[in-house]
Amino acid sequence: LNPPCPSHLFTAAMSVDTGPTPPSLAETLKKVEEMLTCGHCLYSYADPRVLPCLHVFCRCCIYGPTNDRRSTVFCCPACHTVTDLTALGENGLLPAHHVHHLFDIRDVLTKVDSLQERQCEKCEQERASSLCRDCGQYICVECIQTHELWSELRSHDIVPISRVIEEAVEMLPPKRRTLRCSKHSKELELYCRSCAELICHNCTVQQHKKHNYHIVSDVFPNLKEAVGVNAKLLRGTLTLVNEALEEFDACAGRITSQRDSLQQDIDETIRRLHEELESRRKEFTEQLQQIADEKMRLLALQRRKVETLQKQLDDALAFTDRHMKTSSEGEVLAVSRHIVRRSVELVNSYQPDILIPNQAANMIFKPERLQEVCSPYRGVCIAFVCPAKCLVSSTQPMEVAFTNIQSTAIVHLKDENGADYFNPLKHITATLVSSSDTLQCQVDHHTNGSHIVSYTPKLPKRYRLSIQINGIHVQGSPFMVLVKRSSSDIVMSPRVLKGLKRPCGVACNSKGEVLVVESGLYKVSVYTLGGSNVVRRFGSFGSAPGQFNDPDGITVDGSDNILVVDSGNHRIQKFTAEGEFITTVGTKGDGPLQFNLPTNIRIHPQTGNVYVCDQYNHRVQIMKEDFSFVGSFGREGNQDGDLLYPTDLAFDCSGNVYVSDAWNNRIHLFDLDGHFLNNFSDGQGNEIYFSSPSCLCITSDDTLYVADNINNLSVFSTAGVFIGSVGKEGNPNMPRFNTVHGIAVDMDGKMHATNYTTGTIQVF
Numbered sequence: 206l207n208p209p210c211p212s213h214l215f216t217a218a219m220s221v222d223t224g225p226t227p228p229s230l231a232e233t234l235k236k237v238e239e240m241l242t243c244g245h246c247l248y249s250y251a252d253p254r255v256l257p258c259l260h261v262f263c264r265c266c267i268y269g270p271t272n273d274r275r276s277t278v279f280c281c282p283a284c285h286t287v288t289d290l291t292a293l294g295e296n297g298l299l300p301a302h303h304v305h306h307l308f309d310i311r312d313v314l315t316k317v318d319s320l321q322e323r324q325c326e327k328c329e330q331e332r333a334s335s336l337c338r339d340c341g342q343y344i345c346v347e348c349i350q351t352h353e354l355w356s357e358l359r360s361h362d363i364v365p366i367s368r369v370i371e372e373a374v375e376m377l378p379p380k381r382r383t384l385r386c387s388k389h390s391k392e393l394e395l396y397c398r399s400c401a402e403l404i405c406h407n408c409t410v411q412q413h414k415k416h417n418y419h420i421v422s423d424v425f426p427n428l429k430e431a432v433g434v435n436a437k438l439l440r441g442t443l444t445l446v447n448e449a450l451e452e453f454d455a456c457a458g459r460i461t462s463q464r465d466s467l468q469q470d471i472d473e474t475i476r477r478l479h480e481e482l483e484s485r486r487k488e489f490t491e492q493l494q495q496i497a498d499e500k501m502r503l504l505a506l507q508r509r510k511v512e513t514l515q516k517q518l519d520d521a522l523a524f525t526d527r528h529m530k531t532s533s534e535g536e537v538l539a540v541s542r543h544i545v546r547r548s549v550e551l552v553n554s555y556q557p558d559i560l561i562p563n564q565a566a567n568m569i570f571k572p573e574r575l576q577e578v579c580s581p582y583r584g585v586c587i588a589f590v591c592p593a594k595c596l597v598s599s600t601q602p603m604e605v606a607f608t609n610i611q612s613t614a615i616v617h618l619k620d621e622n623g624a625d626y627f628n629p630l631k632h633i634t635a636t637l638v639s640s641s642d643t644l645q646c647q648v649d650h651h652t653n654g655s656h657i658v659s660y661t662p663k664l665p666k667r668y669r670l671s672i673q674i675n676g677i678h679v680q681g682s683p684f685m686v687l688v689k690r691s692s693s694d695i696v697m698s699p700r701v702l703k704g705l706k707r708p709c710g711v712a713c714n715s716k717g718e719v720l721v722v723e724s725g726l727y728k729v730s731v732y733t734l735g736g737s738n739v740v741r742r743f744g745s746f747g748s749a750p751g752q753f754n755d756p757d758g759i760t761v762d763g764s765d766n767i768l769v770v771d772s773g774n775h776r777i778q779k780f781t782a783e784g785e786f787i788t789t790v791g792t793k794g795d796g797p798l799q800f801n802l803p804t805n806i807r808i809h810p811q812t813g814n815v816y817v818c819d820q821y822n823h824r825v826q827i828m829k830e831d832f833s834f835v836g837s838f839g840r841e842g843n844q845d846g847d848l849l850y851p852t853d854l855a856f857d858c859s860g861n862v863y864v865s866d867a868w869n870n871r872i873h874l875f876d877l878d879g880h881f882l883n884n885f886s887d888g889q890g891n892e893i894y895f896s897s898p899s900c901l902c903i904t905s906d907d908t909l910y911v912a913d914n915i916n917n918l919s920v921f922s923t924a925g926v927f928i929g930s931v932g933k934e935g936n937p938n939m940p941r942f943n944t945v946h947g948i949a950v951d952m953d954g955k956m957h958a959t960n961y962t963t964g965t966i967q968v969f
Contacts, residue, residue, distance in 0.1 A: 234318060237311045241304065244282055250308075253301035255540060258286040258517070259524040259547050261301040284517045299543070302536040303528050320366050327351075336369050338362040384535050388412075393535055396424045401542040403535055425534040428541045435548035436525045442552050443518040446511060449560035453508045456676075457501065459566035459632075464497045467570045493568070500564040507563050514555055521547050565675030566632070590626050592677040594619040597684070605922055606688045608665055616648075616656040616672060616679060635672045637662060637686065646670075662688040665906050689908045689922065702732060702966040708959040710759035710770065710805065711947035711966065714782065719957060720759055720767060721966065722947070727753045729769060729784065743784030748774050751786040758805035758818070758853075758947070762830065768806055768815065775800045777817060777832070790832040795822050797834040805853040805900075805947075809877060811860045818851045818864070825854060825864060825879065838879025843869050846881035855901040855909070857923045863909065865898040872898060872911060872925075885925035895919075902948035902956065910956070912945035918958065931969065 243250050245266040252264040260283045268290060269276045279288045290297070323333040325345035333343035337352065339361040344352065352358045384393040384403060391405035399416040409418060471489055525544050528537060567590065596617040597603075606612040616633065618626040635646035635658040646660040658672060669683040706725025713719055718740060719732045728744040744753050754773030761767055765782040776791035777800075791800045801821035808815055814835055815828045823841040825848070828834060839848035849868035856862060861882065864873040872895070874883040900912040908928070909921040918931040944961040951957060958967050 231318070234311070234314050237307060237314060241307055241311060250301070250304050253304040254298035255301050255524075255543065256281055256286070256288050256298065257543055257547060258284050258288070259521045259543065260284065261304055261524075264298070267298065283520060284513065286517075299539055302533075302539075303524075303531045306531045320369055323366070333366060335363050335365050338364065384533075384539070394421060395419065396421050396428075396535075396538050398424070403539055421535050421538060425538060428538055429529070429534075432525065432529065432537065432541050432544055435545050436522060436529070438552055439518055439522040439525065439548050443515065443522060445560060446515045446518060449511055450508070450515060453504065453511065453562055456562040456564065456566065457504060460497060460500055460504070460564065460568075463566040463568060464493065467493060467568060471570055489570075493570070496568060500568075504562055504564045507559065510559060514551075514559070517551055521551055561676050565677065567675050590618050590674055591621040591623075592674040592679045594621070594623050595674065595679040597672060597679055597681055603670070603684055604687060605924070605926070606660075606662055606668075606686050607928065608662055608688060611659055611661045612686075614658040614670065614672070614684075615651075616658060618656070618674075632675045633658075633672070635660070635670065637668045637670055638683075639664075639666050639668045641666075644668075662686075665689050665908075667906070687907060689906050689928065701968065703964065705730070705959075705964045705966065707961055708964060708966060709757045709946040709961065711949045711957050711959050712759045712761050712767075713949050713951040713957065714761045714765045715952070716765065716782075717952055719949075719951065719966070720761065721959065722756045722759045722769065724753075724756055727756065729756070729759065729767065729780075731784075741784055743780065744769075750789055751778070751780075753778075757803070760806050760808055762808055763813070768808070770803050770806050770817070772802050772804060775802065777803070777806060777815075779832075788832065790828070797837070798826070798828070798832070800826070804851075807854050807856065809856055809860065809862075812877060814877075816854055816862065818854055820850050820852060823848045823850065825851060825862070825875075827879070836879065838875060839864070839873075845884065846873070846875075848873065852897075852899045853901045855903040857903050857909075858905070858907050861923075863901055863903065863923070865901050865911070867897045867899060870895040870897065872901070872909075883925075885921075900945045900948055900958075902950065904950055904956075905954070910948055912948065912958070914944075918945065918948075 238249075241249050243253070243263045243266060244260075245262045248263075250261070250263055253261045254264050254267055255261055256267070256279070258281050260281050262281075267276070267279050267288075277289070277291050279290055280286070281288065320343075323343045325331045325333045325348055326342040327344050327348040331345035331347065334346050335349055336343050340358075343366070344363075349363060352361065352363065385391060386393055386405035386408060389405050389407040391407055393403035393405055395404045395406065395409065395418045396402075397404050397408075397413050397416050397418040399418070400413065403421070404413050404418060409416075468490065471493065521544075525548075528540060528544075569590075596619065597614050598617065599612075599614045603612075603614060614635075620626045633648050633656050635648055637644040637646055637660050642664070644660055644662060646658050649657045649659070651657055658670075660670075662668065665688050668686045668688055670686050671683040672679045673682065702719075702721075705721060706723045708721050709724050710722040711719065717733075721730050721732065722728075723730050726742075726744075727746040728742045730742045731740040732738065733740060744751065744756070746752060746754065748754060753769070753771050755771075756769055757772040758770035759767065761782075766787065767780040767782065767784070769778050769780065771778050771789075775793040776789050778789045779787040781787060790798055791803075793799065793801060795801065799822075800817065800819050803817050804820045805818045806815065813830055815830065815832070817826045817828070819826050819837070824837045824839040826834075826837045839846070839851065841847065841849060843849060847869070848864065848866050850866075851864050851873075852867045853865045854862055856877075860877045862875040862877060862879070864875065866873050866884070871884050873881070874885075875881055895911065896914040898911050898913040902910045903923065904910075907923045909923050910931070911919045911921065913919070920928040920931060922928060945958050946961045947957075947959040949957050955968050958969070959965075960967065
């Protein structure tokens, strides 16, 4: 009596998968009729149009019943978005093509429904089982037998009703309608990217002359992908909203549960008190109820806002999915810009804070407030832990953590008066969030009333440690945490460049090439990234422009121009990326822009100024990009700020300057203007002492690598905290770094270290 709907029909009608048990045909017809009902007039759609908010209504419902009573604005009943009809014009709203397809689907479903209940047109007693195509009548089994008794009727084409239904089903999806130009009545075969609309060929010589237009089939894949990306964005946002609504329900449940729990505490406390306090129980209960009701009221107000956002997102996504599955390419393109605009509008229309409940189950009943049993009462006090006064401490600097090493933070609970609160809480959450991933932290209650937050990051990057109580940040949260690679996580690459002639400085440009100063050849060699193929070489021995004498350091500027320290000629030379000579600066001496065996050169990432280690003048000189003099810092000596044969320098993310003070066996820290800040000469208790540090490199996560004569490569934080060593003896996976003269980081984050004596470059 209520047969199931064919899955193909249901899929086409509902734009969803039928699943193992499709609904009945009657249920499908009912659902389709609901989808074809205008939400404004509650009748079937008449000339349905799509609003910018992607909701569909009858044209007369939007514009008004008559020309003399035209509306200028229309407020969408579904999402309350106001549309300016005057700005859109008479034909500004596009037809809802997918609704017209639903009308065709309804007609087919109705036909199928009528066939399943059809009576025999011969005897009018039995249910028809077949159709005689020659007679044009539906007949039952007995009438088929009668048909076969007559010789004139035996040749008639009789087919089962199931086949007739299949033929009706094969009509789906309905044939795509041809969209025609409203001005020229021609088929809309082109898409104008300049105007983001469908056009005909006549339009290309009139309104859209010299515009950027393409055939619909050519542009459809890209726009379909763009619509799909926005649909994914809508789906992701909808997931967040749904999760937020679930959290709202959970929060309401916690408030209700806590209210009930506190009510029990109140009842139990009042029961143990003197009979005189019985009269106060109702007052306390009412106060608790009022607070809980107010919380529920505020939570409900916020929830309604989120539900409205959910409705808008859900409707927009449903419209997009149905249109993508049931409409033609042209039809999708016709509304694509509306879908994209609406998607961006919805995603950007809310503040993330709206998805976090503004109320929390933070009510606490304190029975100790009732100590003066017989004195006048001040009423019940609902106290709670105050997240803004809760303190966070750590046994180690919270600003730095290391990969695959557990870090901890201690949360000290305080109430609204700043007093210690020792009861354990269930709703302390901690997350470690970066731009690409989120790590849930473990929270444990300690016997002294504190809570321990522990986490073990896996990747070196910048994180925000967020610690919240009932959704409210504790004091100082979120905390910035820089996670650095621990030395045990440094993996040596099998890539090794071999056969170089006394390699010194190394640099990497934006093209992915590795530039190496081969002092044994008096040349700069350019290699492919990760390979051993020489792309080009330039330079020769001598003192003329473009020639070298004992070249050392090298770097590239923002235009990939190459700056080379020509140490033996006491100068700096500048070349194009292809190795053509541009200019030079420097002569031997101790004055401004004079050098005495300079070693290394770096460009400040913030100011663009050029810093040069003027080794035998025991200073660092600063120049502008055009090699004009800015200043210098450092002098010969062993006091703070003094230098003794500086060999290399590097910059941290804050712009500070680190200088390897070779003969003083220490690392100096200056600001970008050369003012002394600090220095460190060992690993601060980790038994690492420098022996003529020769080379420095600071990675994007502020990890400092120091090369010297005995420690291979030592790894530090920029605060001087020792992390570990790379290439130390005893580890077969770590080759020794002998006399490292240069370290550079390529575009993939890999480090390249030159080994002067072995003539190799190790990648790690």
